[in-house]
Amino acid sequence: MHVIVLGAGIAGSLIAQKLARTSSYQITLIDQANGPATQTSDHQLALVHPQVNKKSTKLQRFTQVANRLVWQNFQSSIRYSGVYQPMLKEDWLNRNIQSELILTLGFDSSEIEPLDSKSALEKLNIDRPGLWFNTAGIYDLKKLSRQAIETMTQHEMIWGEKITRIQKNNDSWELYNDKNEKVCTGDALVLACNYQTKELLATMEVDLPLRPVRGQLSRFIIPKESEVGKHLPRSALRGDGYCSPAKEWDPAHWLWEVGSSYDEDIDDLKPTNESASANQKKGLALLGLEERPELSIREESNFVGIRSASKDRLPLIGPVSGQRGLFLATAYGSRGLIWATLGAELIQAYLATFLAGADFLAAGFLTGAFAGEDLTTLEAELSSAVSPSRFFAGALGARASNSKPTFPSGFKAR
Secondary structure, eight states: OEEEEEOOSHHHHHHHHHHHTSTTOEEEEEESSSSSSOSTTOOSOEEEOOOOOSSOOHHHHHHHHHHHHHHHHOGGGEEEEEEEEEOOGGGOOOHHHHHHHHHHTTOOTTTEEEEOHHHHHHHHSOOSOEEEEEEEEEEOHHHHHHHHHHTOTTSEEEESOOEEEEEEETTEEEEEETTOOEEEEESEEEEOOTTHHHHHHHTTTOOOOEEEEEEEEEEEEEETTSHHHHTOOSSEEEESEEEOOOEEEETTEEEEEEEOOOEETOOOOSOOHHHHHHHHHHHHHHHTOOSOOGGGOEEEEEEEEEEEEETTSOOEEEEOTTSTTEEEEEOOTTOHHHHHHHHHHHHHHHHHHHHHTOSSOOSOTTTTSSTTSOHHHHHHHHHHHHOTHHHHTTTTTOSOTTOOOOOOTTOOOO
């Protein structure tokens, strides 16, 4: 089967790599740029960590399994290993209670370690209690995307071709450029092209509820002997925003990277002073510094990317009902690598089902991510939560928006 993957950012690159490892497919990867990861995925500071709540939630379980998959598969692209989540003292439980909670939620004791203020200060230079995520980290998306593409030596790449229209012709999908020239034809099409997915579906008179989300990462230069300089962390921190560990800029200054903003319905790629100021404020809050010593912090540069998000902030991963052979992998929002990793597994499972002509989604596509877990239940929750049919029910004659993909006989949901 010939599968076209449109978009060579982190979403499309991981999907194409996953499919290329299966001998059943011939893959064509298309991107309007001259190489992978040139836009939003041109990003060296992608934070990946699991969510931790006081009780188990679907989102927590999704991020938990995705973080394990990322850690297992992509350590060669990690920039900073380990992430710390500071907590307010009024929200802090003692270490024994925190440890029990972590184990109850299904985490291994080697994955997350509670730290009191003294331990965090000694380990990370942060005088606040919190959770140390040992298997989390900050990843280089561009490097990851390039590595994925390099493995696809037996498959076709089409670079520098902007697709402006898609259409179904009999049992094939056809892609056209702005000159109305046919660029490619395939049996199945995966749209992994971020916000452009909305524009392409509009050419088929399909309205996708997708919105742009602007994110800005700011880099600051800080004197080592300043108040802020003395309190910069030795690891990545996350909370309301996130930051990298301090990195030496020159003998007298640190480089500190903080981000990122989440500006909905904005697609302007120009950096703004407002976002840089907000990032600075978030960074100082992560350190527990109440005052903002403006004169000791100098803005060095910014990175801006346009992400996409759905109305409920969950991604759209799976088949478009009523459009046989058309699949979406978009709306990843601020959890790009988390959803790209899960999306590659899920799209492969859907395409295997499509190739087999089956009426159910095969279970077992997350095998190895959770030892001893009921993976079929987790996979059913994941596929249902991110299914595009939750938005397409009326327009495309899909299943009801709360329907779930059909799994093999013998499956029992909780």
